[in-house]
Amino acid sequence: MISKKSTIRDVSQLAGVSISTVSRVLNNREKARTIPAEVRKRVLACAEQLNYVPNANARRVFTHRAGIIGLLVPSHTRMNMHIFEDGHLTRLISGVEAGIENSDFRLLLIFNDKRFMDDREYMSLIQSQNIDGLLVWGAQPSETFWQEPVEAGLPIVFAVTVPGPLEQYNYTINATRAGTRKALELLASHGHRRILQLHETRNAFLERQMDAEIAEFLRERPGITIDVQDIRSSGDEIAVPLFRRPGAPTAVLAYNYSMGVEAYGRLAEAGIRVPDEIEIVSCYSYQSRKSWVSTVVVDDYEIGRTAVKNLQKLIESPDRRLQAEIPFSFFFGQTTRNAADVPTP
Template sequence: MERKGKNCTIRELARYVGLSTCTVSKVLNDHTGALSIPESTRRKVREAARELNYVPNVNAQRFFKRRSSVIGLLVPPQEEMGHNVFHDTHFVDILSGIEKALSTTSYNLLLLFNRPEYKAGNRYEAMFSSGFVDGLLIWGAHRSEGYWQELVELTQPRIFLTSMPDFSPDEPLHYVASDYEQSACGIVSRLKAQGCRRFCWLAGREDTSIISQLAAGMARAGVTLEESAIRYSDYTEAEGERLAAELLEHGEFDALLATAPQLARGAVRYIEAHRLPVQVGSFDGQRGTRLMSDHYISALTNDFEIGLKAMEKMFALIEGDTDMVQMKVPVDFTADEGAKENVQF
């Protein structure tokens, strides 16, 4: 039976080997029922499939494997973020890591926008029960938003990326994130090594899970801040400059900490314009977006690794791994020319 250049159907393949289509499907889809089929028969089916250039039917595979081969990536809509998700370079690098992990598999990625009208009911549960997705990655969660509770309570594979909602320690929350506690401890320790002792903090948005992690890292380095030394805001250079002026007006501080590089850049602009003896450190930078004019020390997150590891862990969960996924990806550090190097943590 010569079929070069032409695909055969499963019915044609079954007729060729003299078996039922059900038996052939079980063999080709590695169905659990195939274990009762003799190895010689399974080998015969696979050899015939190669010989006849059999191409599997995607829908049939999904039926037998109970899989969609689709991973959903849930992100906030543009109106919630103030810009589209691709404006966020952390997200873009995470997406690159996800792409790398997917490149050696048959899985596809589906981008889902968590619009307000979808934040009620059991939408996420329905995605799994209908076979729409095999797993769900969640990026951009805010701590106080109650609708995340549905995602936390799901038993199906789901992993939060970078930020997480508030949850009870008893609840099974899977996540892969930067080690922000290490970031804060490292930056504060470096500034203390330069002689800094009086710290203030441009924290960014208060409703993010990284705030408590950063505070814990500062405490590890021996710094606990009063609320009067902290300012919350959007992550913009204008806010960094404005709030730096507010905090540094009376000369109380010799070190300013910034959660994001935009805040650090705005603060540096104010400090340099007024020639203030204040050092600046950023907890959340990226090597690829750091500028020559960034005169502050910075932690550098590895967002590519977050995306890559999250997908690897997702595949394991889909295959039945029961271990909790709670991974913190280490950060690196860079420093301004005047910063002291080789600080041990």
């Protein structure tokens, strides 16, 4: 004989409360906080006694929610690497996990591949209630399709990078411009008047943020010159001969930590002493105590945590503009003089 499956009505009758109260206790932790503790305990005890398990489809109909947040990341073909080899992404995911730990949401990983764009999944996933909102990591200015879901008011938060003018989007990003300014001010305070910038072409958003701050800095400091080398177009190697010429740069401003390490190694091989002859500062890194390159350190964990918290607010109230900029820290390594903290490589 097949036993009858318990329903939410059975739980409400046994507990002596309304069906909506049972639903709030079992399906919505936030709203359940307004229910007296004694009532919550009674509902949970009755549900356990009846072996009642909420039906996911019924819950979706009742709450108009899937209980799922999507995390969109570039496919490995677009990144030209295995995505979980990216330390920034793994730290961001840890922050996202912390941000939804005590919520009703679960996380769904989605890849930003050709199908995602061609099938307009950036619209259908939310509109069909497969997910409640989307957290986007790795968006680029070339992705013009983001205008459509944003204009439709769908709950989307961009993390780290933004595909267009900042004022048009909900985002949680690094304080990239402030970090770049910190690196420039440090080199200028050490007397450098000619600096080599190692340029990155892969991440257009961060590159534009840095370039905008550098341009503003140069307008304020007309006595400083910055030469630019596209690190990719020269075989990922710093142009060492440049430092042997009269009036050569006396410092390197590296886009990220890896470029700073590359510069350090190439200059050392050429017999150029760092930091006595050349100082190196990186503008973008998650490294800190294990570093020997002086660097701006971004907090990807906090970006992930804040971004997913703001996304939950958007899901509740879509008519918002939630924009956050997470502060950076600065680590003094062996590649700048007068280092406050010099670890062993």
